[in-house]
Amino acid sequence: MTTVPAGTEPAEDQLAELFDEVVDGRYPPDDGGFSVLPPDQTTGQHAVLCFTGHAVVASDLPLTEIAALGIDGYGQAHHPDVLRGLAGPGGWIGVLDAVLVAKGTGVGDTALTFTDIHHGHHRVAYARETRTEVRVLADERGLVTLGVGLGGRTELGIELVGASPGGGHGRSLLRDVLAEFPAGKPVWASCAPGNARSLRALIGVGFVPVGSEVLLQPAG
Numbered sequence: 001m002t003t004v005p006a007g008t009e010p011a012e013d014q015l016a017e018l019f020d021e022v023v024d025g026r027y028p029p030d031d032g033g034f035s036v037l038p039p040d041q042t043t044g045q046h047a048v049l050c051f052t053g054h055a056v057v058a059s060d061l062p063l064t065e066i067a068a069l070g071i072d073g074y075g076q077a078h079h080p081d082v083l084r085g086l087a088g089p090g091g092w093i094g095v096l097d098a099v100l101v102a103k104g105t106g107v108g109d110t111a112l113t114f115t116d117i118h119h120g121h122h123r124v125a126y127a128r129e130t131r132t133e134v135r136v137l138a139d140e141r142g143l144v145t146l147g148v149g150l151g152g153r154t155e156l157g158i159e160l161v162g163a164s165p166g167g168g169h170g171r172s173l174l175r176d177v178l179a180e181f182p183a184g185k186p187v188w189a190s191c192a193p194g195n196a197r198s199l200r201a202l203i204g205v206g207f208v209p210v211g212s213e214v215l216l217q218p219a220g
Contacts, residue, residue: 013041013042013151013152014037014038015037015040015041015058015150015151016041016151016152016153017151018037018049018056018151019150019151019153019186019188022051022101022210022211023101023186027051027052027054027210028051028054028056029053029054030052030053030054030073031053031054031073032053032054032072032073032074033054033055033072033073034054034055034056034057034066034071034072034073034077035054035055035056035057036056036057036058036059036063036066037056037057037058038058038059038060039058039059039060040058040150040151041151042132042148042149042150042151042152043130043131043132043148043149043150044217045058045130045150045215045216045217046058046059046060046086046087046215046216046217046218047150047213047214047215047216048077048078048082048083048086048213048214048216049099049211049212049213050073050075050077050078050211050212050213051073051210051211052211053073053074054073055071055072055073055076055077057071057077057086058150059086059216061086066086069081069082069085069086070082078096078212078214083214083216086216086218087216087217087218087219088218088219089219090219090220091216091217091218091219092216092217092219093214093216094130094214094215094216095192095214096192096193096212096213096214097190097191097192097193097212097213097214098190098191098192098193098199098209098211098212099188099189099190099209099210099211099212099213100188100189100190100191100202100203100207100208100209100210101186101187101188101189101207101208101210102178102186102187102189102202102205102206102207102208103178103181103183103184103185103186103187103206104178104179104180104181104182104183104184104185104186104187105175105178105179105181105183106179106181106182106183106184106185107179108179108180109179110176110179110180111139111176112137112138112139112144112176112177112180113137113138113139114135114136114137115136115137115138115143116136117138118136118138118143118161121143121159121161123143123145123157123158123159124136124143124145126157127145127147127155127157128147130147130149130215131145131147131148131149131155132147132148132149133147133148134146134147135147137177137180138161139173141160141161141169141172141173142158142159142160142161142169142170142173143158143159143161144156144157144158144159144173144174144177145157145158146177149188150213150215153186153188154181154185154186154187154188155187155188155189155190156177156187156188156189157189157190158170158173158174158177158189158198158201160173170197170198170201171201171204171205174201174202174205174207175205178205178206189202189207190213193212
């Protein structure tokens with residue numbers, strides 16, 4: 001069985017506490033409002049997270065400045081003007097992603113192995129830009145990036161490399177990744193809403209949609 005590093009969660013990390021609650025099915029209040037937390041301790045990223053009827057902003061801007069952007073919990077949090085206001089004129093704004101979570105099955109006994117042969121792959125490069133402790137599992141079907149993201153989450157990214165889409169290879173690869181984690185270990189995935197094939201694959205193996213997010217990095 002391949003040994004997958006568990007990752008760490010910083011002490012008193014409010015984002016980590018939020019994600020722990022979400023895994024347990026406890027979400028922010030459906031009140032149309034928003035909450036503000038400090039930037040992520042793990043990656044240094046700022047972020048806007050949206051749940052049903054509530055937004056969570058990870059930022060070091062003053063509350064009054066964030067409120068003045070017109071943010072709410074009903075989708076306005078991901079408005080382009082709000083995101084630009086949070087990132088600043090020269091800041092980086094990531095893509096809008098659906099966020100999903102599943103739990104490891106602990107089955108083990110897969111063909112996946114850690115490798116560095118995909119060092120130059122765009123999926124690996126993106127993982128290294130947005131996560132820490134990135135490693136790559138792969139076999140003849142494709143690759144899976146594993147890293148530590150917001151709030152110490154164990155996050156994965158997947159890409160078919162040696163197999164053609166549409167043959168169930170994505171789902172089998174995801175099942176094997178979950179098998180390499182201890183039973184009950186939360187594993188997170190982010191997926192562009194328009195990437196319907198990947199969304200279907202994630203949901204098909206047990207990933208549950210919990211919200212959406214955009215990562216931000218203010219200039220300087």
